[in-house]
Amino acid sequence: MRIALIAAAALTLTGCGAAGSVDGRLVDGLTGDPVTEGRVLLKSSDTTDMTCMTIEATIGADGTFSVPGTCSGATYVLELPKELEHLRIDASTTYPGGEPVSAGDITAWNAPGSGVYHLSDNEAKMMRTGADLDSVTIWKTDVEVNYPKKLPGRVPLIEEGGHLLIAGKANVDKLKFHPLVKSEKKLRFGEPEHYFDMEPWYYIGVEFESKTEYEMVSATLDQGAITKANVGDFEALYITDKALPPGRYALLGDKDRRTYIVDFGTAPAEKKKPEGKNEEG
Numbered sequence: 387m388r389i390a391l392i393a394a395a396a397l398t399l400t401g402c403g404a405a406g407s408v409d410g411r412l413v414d415g416l417t418g419d420p421v422t423e424g425r426v427l428l429k430s431s432d433t434t435d436m437t438c439m440t441i442e443a444t445i446g447a448d449g450t451f452s453v454p455g456t457c458s459g460a461t462y463v464l465e466l467p468k469e470l471e472h473l474r475i476d477a478s479t480t481y482p483g484g485e486p487v488s489a490g491d492i493t494a495w496n497a498p499g500s501g502v503y504h505l506s507d508n509e510a511k512m513m514r515t516g517a518d519l520d521s522v523t524i525w526k527t528d529v530e531v532n533y534p535k536k537l538p539g540r541v542p543l544i545e546e547g548g549h550l551l552i553a554g555k556a557n558v559d560k561l562k563f564h565p566l567v568k569s570e571k572k573l574r575f576g577e578p579e580h581y582f583d584m585e586p587w588y589y590i591g592v593e594f595e596s597k598t599e600y601e602m603v604s605a606t607l608d609q610g611a612i613t614k615a616n617v618g619d620f621e622a623l624y625i626t627d628k629a630l631p632p633g634r635y636a637l638l639g640d641k642d643r644r645t646y647i648v649d650f651g652t653a654p655a656e657k658k659k660p661e662g663k664n665e666e667g
Contacts, residue, residue, distance in 0.1 A: 406456035408464070408481050410489030411449045414496070416549070416613055416624055417508075420449025421494050424470040428453045430460040430483065438483065442467070458484030464492065472498040472510060474617045495615045497622045500554030502561070502637065502646055504542045505624065510551055515541055519590075519643050522575040522582075525597045532590040534566075534636070534645060541634070543649045544627045549613075550648060552637075553622040560639040563605040563630060566647060569594040590636045590645070605630055627651045 408428055412421040428441045438457035445451050456462055460483035466473055473494040481487045496510055497503075503510040517534035524531060544550050552558055566588045574583050574597045594600045611629035615622040632651030638644070 405458065406482070406484040406486060407452060407454045408456060408462065408487045408489050409450070409452045410464075411491050412445055412451065412475075412494050413449060413491045414508075415493040415615055416496065416505075421445060421470075421473070422447050422449055425467050426451045426453065427465045427467055428456060428462040428481070429465055430457070430462045433457060433460040433483075435460075456481070456483035456485075456487075460484070464489065466494075470494075472496060474615075474620060476617050478618055495617060495622060497551065497553045497615070497617075497620070500557060502557065503551040503553065504544070504648075505549040505551045506547070513542060513550075513646055513648070514538075515647050516644050517647055519638075519645055522584075523577075524592075524600060525574045525581070526577065531592045532645075533588060534590075534647060537588070538647055541647050541649050543652075544625070545651065546627055548627065550625040551622060552625070553620075555619070555621045558621045558623055561637050561646075562639070563607065564591040564636045564638070565593075565603050565605050566590055566634040566636045567593045567603065568634075571596065573597045588634070590638075605635060 412426065413419070414421055422445065424445050425442050426445060430439055433439060435457060438460050441453050441455050443451045443453040462481045462483055463477050463479070464475065464481070465477055466475060474497050475492055475494050481489065496505060496508060498510055502513045504513055515538035517536055517538060519532045520535050521530045521532050523529065552561055568586060568588045570586050571594065572583055572585055573594060574581055576582060591603055592600050593603050607625070608629050611626045613624040615624065627650055630650045634647065634649050637646040637648060
């Protein structure tokens with residue numbers, strides 16, 4: 387009799403303890419394609435049963451997953467393991483354990499962390515093409531213009547199929563594009579009592595016709611060529627090559643003294659100059 391009661395109790399615990407499941411599909415938010423490799427994790431923090439705290443399943447070739455064995459009384463959130471740490475999903479939705487649940491399509495965004503990235507072939511590489519800025523006063527005016535002291539050895543090109551990724555709310559709010567315009571003429575800056583000449587060089591947001599003739603120019607993003615992602619408190623912009631006219635751009639905040647440099651649509655064939663400033667008087 388005692389053995390029978392123990393067996394019945396064990397059967398009851400087994401049947402009620404881990405009878406649920408969560409099914410869904412992981413989809414790339416930028417392309418709409420399924421995420422086809424890796425694992426998903428279900429985690430619960432409101433259970434003391436070690437076997438119920440973390441459950442995992444492998445993602446199928448079509449992006450689908452089925453996580454069996456969720457426990458009654460536990461509440462789960464979906465997370466991604468380390469091998470998929472470059473993807474971000476909304477982990478705020480909860481799923482009840484102990485019953486079959488359909489999670490539907492879960493959108494995953496390729497955004498390794500806060501920063502600026504060149505996204506190509508679904509691989510995000512952090513942009514390291516920064517340049518320190520200097521400023522000069524346009525000849526016989528009080529108008530200052532910024533310019534990069536040096537150009538990176540290799541400027542990344544955002545071309546068809548690729549994206550510039552700006553990740554993190556602070557970066558999305560702060561960073562702005564400005565045309566980086568090369569003057570083909572030698573220019574003079576400063577005042578008659580103290581001046582210097584620069585060989586052809588790049589200037590941020592200014593197009594020179596001569597040392598005294600210039601036009602302030604700006605960059606306007608085509609919002610239709612940008613995908614915006616919001617995952618909880620995380621924001622990101624995925625900017626295609628069509629978002630800006632072909633050319634070279636500086637990406638920086640209003641008070642930054644350093645800028646990213648990036649090409650859109652074309653790659654200027656130019657010899658790199660180590661410095662823009664050369665002759666002083």
